[in-house]
Amino acid sequence: MTLPVAHFDPFAGAPRLHGAARVGIRPGTELIHPLAATGERPLRFAVGGLPSGLTVDDEGIVRGLAPAEPGTHELDVRVENALGAATQRVELVVGDILCLTPPLGWNSWNVYAHEISADIVVRTAEAMVATGMRDLGYQYVNIDDHWHAPERLAGGRPAADPVRFPEGIAAVAERVHALGLKLGVYSDAAHLTCGNCFGGHGYERIDAEAYAEWGVDLLKYDWCYAPKDRASAVERYGTMRRALDATDRSIVLSVCEWGIRKPWRWAGDLGASYWRTTNDIFDTFGWSPLGVLGIARRNLRLASYAGPGRWNDPDMLLVGNRGRGLSTSVLRTPNSWPKPVRGRAFWRFGGLDDTQAQTHLSLWVMMAAPLLASHDLTDDDPASSRDVDRALLTNPDVLAIDQDALGRQGRLAASPRGTWTVVKPLTEGRVAVSVTNLRKRPRTVQVRVADVAGSASAHVRDAWAMADLGVQTELVADLPGHGTAMFVCTPTPQQH
Ligand code: GLA
Numbered sequence: 001m002t003l004p005v006a007h008f009d010p011f012a013g014a015p016r017l018h019g020a021a022r023v024g025i026r027p028g029t030e031l032i033h034p035l036a037a038t039g040e041r042p043l044r045f046a047v048g049g050l051p052s053g054l055t056v057d058d059e060g061i062v063r064g065l066a067p068a069e070p071g072t073h074e075l076d077v078r079v080e081n082a083l084g085a086a087t088q089r090v091e092l093v094v095g096d097i098l099c100l101t102p103p104l105g106w107n108s109w110n111v112y113a114h115e116i117s118a119d120i121v122v123r124t125a126e127a128m129v130a131t132g133m134r135d136l137g138y139q140y141v142n143i144d145d146h147w148h149a150p151e152r153l154a155g156g157r158p159a160a161d162p163v164r165f166p167e168g169i170a171a172v173a174e175r176v177h178a179l180g181l182k183l184g185v186y187s188d189a190a191h192l193t194c195g196n197c198f199g200g201h202g203y204e205r206i207d208a209e210a211y212a213e214w215g216v217d218l219l220k221y222d223w224c225y226a227p228k229d230r231a232s233a234v235e236r237y238g239t240m241r242r243a244l245d246a247t248d249r250s251i252v253l254s255v256c257e258w259g260i261r262k263p264w265r266w267a268g269d270l271g272a273s274y275w276r277t278t279n280d281i282f283d284t285f286g287w288s289p290l291g292v293l294g295i296a297r298r299n300l301r302l303a304s305y306a307g308p309g310r311w312n313d314p315d316m317l318l319v320g321n322r323g324r325g326l327s328t329s330v331l332r333t334p335n336s337w338p339k340p341v342r343g344r345a346f347w348r349f350g351g352l353d354d355t356q357a358q359t360h361l362s363l364w365v366m367m368a369a370p371l372l373a374s375h376d377l378t379d380d381d382p383a384s385s386r387d388v389d390r391a392l393l394t395n396p397d398v399l400a401i402d403q404d405a406l407g408r409q410g411r412l413a414a415s416p417r418g419t420w421t422v423v424k425p426l427t428e429g430r431v432a433v434s435v436t437n438l439r440k441r442p443r444t445v446q447v448r449v450a451d452v453a454g455s456a457s458a459h460v461r462d463a464w465a466m467a468d469l470g471v472q473t474e475l476v477a478d479l480p481g482h483g484t485a486m487f488v489c490t491p492t493p494q495q496h
Helices: 109-115 119-129 166-177 204-216 230-245 291-298 354-366 388-391 396-402 449-453
Strands: 022-025 030-034 044-049 053-054 061-063 071-081 082-092 102-106 138-140 182-188 218-222 252-256 274-276 311-313 330-334 346-349 371-373 412-415 419-425 433-437 441-446 458-462 467-472 474-479 482-492
Touching: 022 030, 044 053, 044 218, 071 354, 102 182, 109 119, 138 218, 166 182, 204 230, 218 230, 230 252, 230 388, 291 354, 311 441, 354 371, 354 396, 354 419, 354 433, 354 482, 396 482, 419 441, 433 441, 433 449, 433 474, 449 458, 449 474, 449 482, 474 482
Parallel strands: 022 082, 102 138, 102 371, 138 182, 182 218, 218 252, 252 274, 274 311
Antiparallel strands: 030 061, 044 071, 053 061, 071 082, 330 346, 412 419, 419 433, 433 482, 441 474, 458 467, 458 482
């Protein structure tokens, strides 16, 4: 038994707009923003209310310099093709807060680890366009650890590995930006990164200036080799945030200290857009601290700390790796970390099956998590089941739940044993509800609309199937083992 998952074709049908309804940018900095539209090509875009300095190109990418003054601009986005038209109101919020909705994109780590190269980054960005992921709202292409040259240049300037990034990071940024996407890099708040490349501590200003010059849009800042205490973390992440703010770019800061110093209490106030809440994820579904359910259980408790511009990050997605990710399939344990694999030199993870991958993504969406795919987007071998993976990652109804402008993280509601019901309030009084079967055996779970949506009945849509179920008083989830159903409920007016 598998759950019905719609296969949405981003290049067919009448136009639809999928981009976030609220977009943050710092005053006077470069904006590269894909409007994210699907439908039969060609598409024609028009944007009303665009501040001077910004234009929209034929691909629907808004480019230019954001207004110099803080303030909110209402953009009226319209897209048409031979089959029809769609419109969307987008708020461009010029101010200090970036990532008003969780970032969507890709990160190199889970799949490529130390083998990342300019060639892979550019081919991944091209694949993000070719697969329609950009048109569904994915924007960031993030290079994780190991982009670095063996040493800094004389004078301390950072430089990229001359073999794997022969033309440097700026050339990669140019290619990525030309596709309407954004580029992220990685560093560490100590003298070394986790992979023993040079770190950023003491070089914050030099690094931030170089990143801005290269055209970098996001920095993931790690915590290996850094002090244990929280005060140092607040200080070092704060120093990097200020250095990034002193540049002329909007650069997102992603905090990665694995949730050890409770970053949900301080990282948002520092101006970080999201922070890791757990250990690194590995390609396994279970309850261990490095499995999907173990990580989700921990991140679910932190719902009250998330909001627009500040997100809990339960780590990257495993969808599509299927036990083949370079850093997620094998855990070497020289120091017997973490506990579940003590006594073994390594542990091999076989990956998630289709249903588990669908639950993994469902939970991340319900938790308003950053959705950073981390598999080989360029793989065109049909034997690797990429149709399913793509269907999972490009379902517009599902992505819209993650990207909802209210910015609320879902909370666990009372659930029968062996299940999780997660409830996420959405804009316009709507509510997303997911029901997960934590066990291996299939089961049917009923949830009363009155218990989750604040009204006796609701118009219900099955997000994964992209199907309207009409007005219902009960959500009925027919779940395979480890499966998740996701519904969007629009409460119907109460009868008196
Ligand atoms: C740490 C981080 C990972 C990844 C690696 C890179 O383990 O938590 O996400 O960035 O470092 O070395």
